[in-house]
Each structure stands twice: as structure tokens, then as C-alpha cells.
Amino acid sequence: MFNKYYLNHLQELESEAIYVIREVAAQFDRPAILFSGGKDSIVVTHLARKAFWPARIPMPLIHIDTGHNFSETIEFRDELVSALGIQLIVGSVQQAIDKGRAVEEQGINASRNELQIVSLLDTIEEHKIDAAMGGARRDEEKARAKERFFSHRDEFGQWDPKNQRPELWNIFNGRKRMGEHFRVFPISNWTEMDVWNYILEENLAIPSLYFAHHREAIYRDGTWLPNSEFLVLREGEKIETKYMRFRTLGDITITGGIESDADTLEKIVVEVSATRSTERGMRSDDKRSDTSMEDRKKQGYF
Amino acid sequence: MELLRFTTAGSVDDGKSTLIGRLLYDSKSIFEDQMEAVKQSSERKGLQHVDLSLLTDGLRSEREQGITIDVAYRYFATPKRKFIIADTPGHIQYTRNMVTGASTSNLALVLIDARHGVIEQTCRHSFIASLLKIPHIIVCVNKMDLVDYSEQVFNKVVEQYHEFASKLDIKDIRYIPISALDGDNVVNHSENMTWYKGASLLNTLETIHIGSDENHLDARFPVQTVIRPHADEYHDYRGYAGRVAGGIFRPGDNITILPSGLTSKIKSIDTFDGPVLEAFPPMSVSICLEDDIDVSRGDMIVKNNNQPEVGQDIDVLMCWMSAKGPRPGAKYYLKSTTREVMAIIKEVIYKIDINTMQRLDQDTDIKMNDMARVRMRTTRPLIFDEYRRNRITGSLILVDEATNETVAAGTIHA
Numbered sequence: 228m229f230n231k232y233y234l235n236h237l238q239e240l241e242s243e244a245i246y247v248i249r250e251v252a253a254q255f256d257r258p259a260i261l262f263s264g265g266k267d268s269i270v271v272t273h274l275a276r277k278a279f280w281p282a283r284i285p286m287p288l289i290h291i292d293t294g295h296n297f298s299e300t301i302e303f304r305d306e307l308v309s310a311l312g313i314q315l316i317v318g319s320v321q322q323a324i325d326k327g328r329a330v331e332e333q334g335i336n337a338s339r340n341e342l343q344i345v346s347l348l349d350t351i352e353e354h355k356i357d358a359a360m361g362g363a364r365r366d367e368e369k370a371r372a373k374e375r376f377f378s379h380r381d382e383f384g385q386w387d388p389k390n391q392r393p394e395l396w397n398i399f400n401g402r403k404r405m406g407e408h409f410r411v412f413p414i415s416n417w418t419e420m421d422v423w424n425y426i427l428e429e430n431l432a433i434p435s436l437y438f439a440h441h442r443e444a445i446y447r448d449g450t451w452l453p454n455s456e457f458l459v460l461r462e463g464e465k466i467e468t469k470y471m472r473f474r475t476l477g478d479i480t481i482t483g484g485i486e487s488d489a490d491t492l493e494k495i496v497v498e499v500s501a502t503r504s505t506e507r508g509m510r511s512d513d514k515r516s517d518t519s520m521e522d523r524k525k526q527g528y529f
Numbered sequence: 530m531e532l533l534r535f536t537t538a539g540s541v542d543d544g545k546s547t548l549i550g551r552l553l554y555d556s557k558s559i560f561e562d563q564m565e566a567v568k569q570s571s572e573r574k575g576l577q578h579v580d581l582s583l584l585t586d587g588l589r590s591e592r593e594q595g596i597t598i599d600v601a602y603r604y605f606a607t608p609k610r611k612f613i614i615a616d617t618p619g620h621i622q623y624t625r626n627m628v629t630g631a632s633t634s635n636l637a638l639v640l641i642d643a644r645h646g647v648i649e650q651t652c653r654h655s656f657i658a659s660l661l662k663i664p665h666i667i668v669c670v671n672k673m674d675l676v677d678y679s680e681q682v683f684n685k686v687v688e689q690y691h692e693f694a695s696k697l698d699i700k701d702i703r704y705i706p707i708s709a710l711d712g713d714n715v716v717n718h719s720e721n722m723t724w725y726k727g728a729s730l731l732n733t734l735e736t737i738h739i740g741s742d743e744n745h746l747d748a749r750f751p752v753q754t755v756i757r758p759h760a761d762e763y764h765d766y767r768g769y770a771g772r773v774a775g776g777i778f779r780p781g782d783n784i785t786i787l788p789s790g791l792t793s794k795i796k797s798i799d800t801f802d803g804p805v806l807e808a809f810p811p812m813s814v815s816i817c818l819e820d821d822i823d824v825s826r827g828d829m830i831v832k833n834n835n836q837p838e839v840g841q842d843i844d845v846l847m848c849w850m851s852a853k854g855p856r857p858g859a860k861y862y863l864k865s866t867t868r869e870v871m872a873i874i875k876e877v878i879y880k881i882d883i884n885t886m887q888r889l890d891q892d893t894d895i896k897m898n899d900m901a902r903v904r905m906r907t908t909r910p911l912i913f914d915e916y917r918r919n920r921i922t923g924s925l926i927l928v929d930e931a932t933n934e935t936v937a938a939g940t941i942h943a
């Protein structure tokens with residue numbers, strides 16, 4: 228380079244995210260980090276640590292527990308929270324169902340993915356959270372490509388994509404009325420590849436599920452769906468043991484894995500850079516229709 | 530690897546979506562399942578070819594209408610650079626979206642249909658790029674396949690554009706003849722246009738020098754928040770957290786806090802990864818001072834010998850973004866860097882016709898998508914530089930007190 232005063236792209240993305248996270252702490256009274264246990268929310272949490280160091284992260288983590296979790300995710304979450312010394316708020320989908328706030332989907336493709344919306348909004352309301360930070364990225368999905376860093380939600384927690392506030396330079400408008408809240412996406416500009424390269428560079432701990440391991444699974448809709456107590460076999464499906472890993476983590480009922488022997492971060496980075504399909508393609512929730520993500524986001528999804 | 534942010538706008542059907550689709554496709558940034566989805570959608574719509582624009586037009590209403598109505602961000606990377614594209618609609622009613630996309634870009638791609646030459650939208654987009662001080666423009670003369678790859682046609686468009694652009698304030702303009710549909714000169718050199726000796730579009734994007742786009746002269750550090758750990762180990766720690774907006778800061782620098790005017794010296798510049806000896810844009814760091822003085826969010830740390838303006842009367846070029854025009858005498862929250870003050874528009878000096886770049890002295894009635902030169906008065910001092918010196922400390926937004934909407938964006942001129 229011609230001068231030494233420049234950042235490489237990961238440093239620039241990191242700096243941008245830290246800036247956004249600090250804006251959240253400064254502009255809101257009760258912010259929180261939405262923590263799914265997946266790599267993106269792990270990266271956001273790590274960036275928050277950097278943003279406020281040497282102080283602790285000045286906000287709680289929120290986890291929406293569908294009850295259909297990978298046990299590895301929950302263990303990972305609990306260890307992280309205790310290492311950070313911050314509060315964990317759990318919003319339970321099971322409780323929402325028990326209270327009659329949400330109704331379980333029926334049928335073979337049933338999942339609790341949509342029900343998370345109810346629990347999430349209830350949790351945000353109960354704890355009076357005014358900004359919920361998440362690890363969503365614009366490269367994930369076409370509706371997300373239009374998302375702002377500071378995304379306004381009305382009093383029903385809904386997103387109005389056609390009426391978004393313009394966002395210019397790096398000036399973020401977090402003004403809102405009582406009862407409204409914001410979703411904030413500090414790693415909006417990161418790609419899946421950036422996230423993996425960053426995890427590698429920072430040597431971040433991630434759940435073991437991301438590394439190749441032996442697991443029982445069935446082949447459905449182009450991915451290896453893990454065996455679990457919730458799995459209902461269709462005709463012709465049989466459980467096999469595979470050496471596999473997950474590219475993205477969601478509920479155990481909807482997250483498919485891939486056959487892989489990537490058992491180190493280095494191998495994962497190599498594998499991801501050679502893959503020819505998106506990580507979202509592994510998730511049946513996004514395959515429901517062309518605009519299923521947009522529709523869920525409007526209702527209040529992550 | 531560096532990051533290059535660029536914006537694209539062009540009139541409907543110039544081939545913008547096709548070009549972006551091609552850049553993504555040829556740089557292998559489109560995954561098979563995305564491509565499969567686009568193929569299926571194209572077939573459903575009864576199209577003969579795969580419509581790459583479906584990759585970028587994401588919202589339901591856009592897909593239904595077949596147009597781009599919002600800013601969409603797209604990402605691709607080559608071994609040399611990572612790119613962020615702010616893809617914006619070119620229609621006049623989307624001026625505000627163009628302004629939004631331009632605000633964070635270092636480069637603008639301007640598309641021109643070779644058959645039509647420079648038209649109104651070309652001028653509008655270029656003018657916005659120059660108002661927002663985008664340092665680099667690449668003019669892509671597209672659809673060269675429809676004009677027999679003619680060098681004469683290309684030269685004529687270049688000449689036309691050059692004449693128009695002489696009225697603009699843009700440092701670096703380049704011209705490339707392309708066919709977005711077939712990929713000529715997009716990634717590879719075109720066999721159909723051997724007369725063109727310049728670099729392909731992707732090659733230009735990969736190599737254009739952007740290292741000196743940041744301001745490294747005027748040290749500016751808007752304070753976002755104060756870090757005070759409640760741990761014994763860091764009992765007296767007070768770090769001023771922020772992102773460097775200009776210049777270079779080093780421990781030992783004599784600094785002034787604005788607007789208070791208090792002075793001190795930098796003790797250390799900290800990050801999670803350890804202290805640093807130099808902080809420059811766009812680094813996020815925490816600055817610790819030798820003295821225990823009052824500093825809070827919205828203040829700016831600058832060097833003693835190079836200070837920005839501090840004042841309550843500002844001259845602003847603004848783009849109105851809200852469906853309702855400004856209410857007479859209305860107060861707005863004015864946000865600039867991390868500072869927020871109340872402000873009123875005292876006077877509309879003139880509006881600008883963004884198609885002709887003419888001043889409209891008689892017309893001072895501001896409506897959505899209008900650009901206007903206004904005088905503003907703030908309740909408390911603002912700390913700023915002229916926008917052409919610094920795009921961060923020289924920019925602002927206005928937020929409506931009643932609706933909380935962002936109603937305008939502005940660049941500061943004096």
C-alpha cells in the first residue's frame with residue numbers, strides 16, 4: 228500500500244461494528260444482545276466485549292429457547308455467560324405455548340421457528356428492552372439486504388420495510404416513542420466468509436456442532452437433518468450415522484448439516500470458501516417461499 | 530485486503546441490475562441455490578433468459594413491480610478486495626435513496642446506455658455523487674453489443690459526459706465500454722473491442738487507489754461514550770470511546786476538548802487487543818487523558834493546533850427525505866457525529882434543480898427529494914468542518930421532533 232494508515236477489510240468491519248455497538252449503549256436505556264448460540268451472535272458478543280473493554284458488556288444476553296435446542300448450544304451459552312459475568316435472559320417458547328400465547332404448529336414439517344416471534348416480543352416487552360442487537364447479516368437473504376443498522380419496530384414489534392428511515396453516513400437515529408423498540412445489526416456488512424475468517428483470526432470459541440463429528444441423521448430436502456426426539460420419520464427415510472457438521476445453527480428440528488471432515492477452524496474456512504450454496508439453503512424455514520424471510524421479519528422475527 | 534464501498538444508480542433499463550448480477554456471478558459470489566431460485570423465478574415469469582436482476586430486487590413489492598425501490602446492499606470479494614455495493618434506484622422520486630447510497634461510498638458506478646448517451650438521470654446521479662464528494666466515478670458505457678462495439682459511439686458518449694462533468698467537482702473519472710449482458714470488459718478484456726486499451730471494470734475496481742480518500746490531516750475524535758469499569762483493577766480508568774473521524778492521534782498529543790475548550794494530553798490509546806501508538810480513521814479506540822476533566826458524549830477531542838469550527842449558525846446543503854415538507858419554524862433534532870442539538874431552518878437560500886444543476890432562487894418551497902441550500906441555527910454549538918474537508922464531521926441529519934423520522938440529510942458548507 229501507499230501509506231500505512233489503512234485498515235484491512237476485517238479490521239474495518241470490526242471497527243464499524245464496535246462503533247455501532249457503542250452507539251447502541253449510548254442511545255438506548257435498556258439494550259440487549261440477542262444470543263442464539265450461533266456463530267454470528269457469538270461474533271457480536273465478542274465485538275461487544277471489545278467495544279466496552281476493560282468494562283464488562285453493559286447489557287444482558289437474551290436467548291429465545293424454543294425447547295428444541297441442541298444441548299451443545301445451551302452448554303456453550305451458559306459457559307459464555309458465566310465467563311463474561313453478565314446477565315442472561317431466557318424467553319421460553321414452551322412457556323408461551325403453555326400459557327396459550329402461542330400455538331404449536333402441526334404436521335410433519337412443524338417447527339417452532341415462527342413461535343419464537345411471540346416469545347421474543349414478549350421477552351422484549353417484559354424486560355422493557357428498547358434495543359435488541361442481533362447478528363443478522365445483509366448477505367444472508369434478500370430481505371435482509373435492505374435492512375438498516377438501526378431498524379425501527381413499531382409498538383407491535385413489526386418491521387415496515389417500505390417505510391424505513393434512511394440511514395446516512397454513520398449517523399444513526401435511535402429516536403422512538405414509548406413502547407417501540409429497535410433491532411440493531413452491527414455486523415450487517417459482514418459476509419459468511421468474513422465471519423469465519425474473523426473467528427479464525429480471533430480464535431473464538433464456537434459450539435462443537437460447527438466442527439465435523441459423528442452424528443445420526445436422515446437425508447431430507449437436500450440436507451442431513453439430525454436425529455432427535457422430535458424427528459418424525461417419513462416413509463422411506465432411514466437414520467444413518469454421518470461424519471458431518473452444521474454451517475448455521477437454529478432449532479434441531481430445522482437445521483440441516485452437511486457431510487464434512489472440517490474439524491478445525493482452518494478447514495472450515497477452506498470449506499466455506501469453496502462451497503457453492505448459501506448457509507440459509509440449509510434451513511427449511513427459508514425455503515417456504517420466495518419472500519418468507521420478509522414476511523417473518525415484518526411480524527417481528529430476527 | 531481492502532474494503533471498497535461503491536454505489537450504482539442509473540435509469541431504468543440501463544442494465545444496472547444485470548451488471549451487478551454479472552459482477553456477483555463472475556466473482557463467484559452467487560451460490561447455486563440462489564441461482565436456482567432466480568432461474569425458477571425467471572421461468573415462472575415466462576422469461577427466456579435468467580433475469581439476474583431478481584438477485585438484487587429483494588422486497589415483495591419490488592419483485593412484483595420489477596423495480597428497485599430501496600437501497601440494497603450487496604457483497605462480493607475477489608482475492609484483491611472486498612466490495613460493498615449500495616444499489617439504488619435512479620428515478621427522480623428516489624433521489625433520497627441515491628443520496629443515502631452515496632453517503633457511505635468511495636466510488637460511484639454510472640451506467641449509460643450506449644444508444645442513448647448522456648441523459649437526465651446520468652446527470653442527476655453524477656451530480657449527487659459530486660455533492661456528496663464521492664472521490665471516484667467510473668462511467669460504464671453499456672450495451673456496446675447493440676452499437677456494433679463502435680469506438681466512435683463510445684468516444685461520443687465520453688465526450689458528452691466529459692463536457693457535462695467539467696461543471697462537477699469530481700477528482701477522478703474513468704470510462705469503460707462494456708456489455709453487461711455478455712460480460713465484455715466486465716471481468717475480462719473484450720475480444721469485440723480490441724480498440725479499448727484500458728482495464729476491465731473489475732480490474733479497475735480492484736486497483737483504484739483509495740488509500741488517500743480519508744482525511745489524515747485534521748485530527749478529530751467524536752466521543753461516543755465514556756468507559757468506566759466498576760472493577761478494582763481499573764478503578765480510576767476513564768476511557769473516551771469513539772471512532773477516529775480524521776487525522777492521526779498519538780499518545781503525548783496535546784489536545785483540546787470541544788466545545789468546552791479544556792486542554793489535556795493523551796495518556797494512552799487503548800483497544801481490547803492492547804494499546805496502540807497511532808489511531809487513524811476509521812479505527813474504533815478508547816482515549817485516556819492525563820487529566821481528570823469533564824468529557825462526555827457529543828464532545829470532540831481535537832489537537833490544539835488544528836481545530837474545527839464551533840458555532841450555532843451553519844450553511845447547509847440539504848436533501849429533504851420526508852413526504853411532508855418542513856413545517857414553518859419547526860424545531861428538529863440535528864445529529865452530527867455523536868452530537869445532538871435542536872435546530873431550526875432559518876432561511877431557504879435557494880433550491881437546486883438536480884437535473885440541470887441550476888439554482889432556483891424564486892422557489893423555496895421544499896418537498897421530498899428536493900436539494901436546497903439553507904441557513905440553520907442551533908440551540909447549542911455544533912462542532913464541524915466543511916463537508917469537502919471531512920465527510921464525517923461535515924455531515925448531519927435532521928430528525929422530526931414529532932414523528933422521530935429522519936427527514937433530511939445535509940452537508941455543511943461554512
Ligand SMILES: Nc1nc2c(ncn2[C@@H]2O[C@H](COP(=O)(O)OP(=O)(O)O)[C@@H](O)[C@H]2O)c(=O)[nH]1
Binds near residue numbers: 543710
Ligand atoms: N443487449 C444488451 N442488453 C442489456 C445489456 N445490459 C442489460 N441489458 C438488458 O436491458 C434490460 C434492462 O436491464 P436491467 O439490468 O434490468 O436494467 P436496470 O433497470 O438498470 O436494472 C434487460 O432486458 C437486460 O437484459 C447489454 O449489455 N446488452
Ligand SMILES: [Mg+2]
Binds near residue numbers: 545546
Ligand atoms: Mg434494476
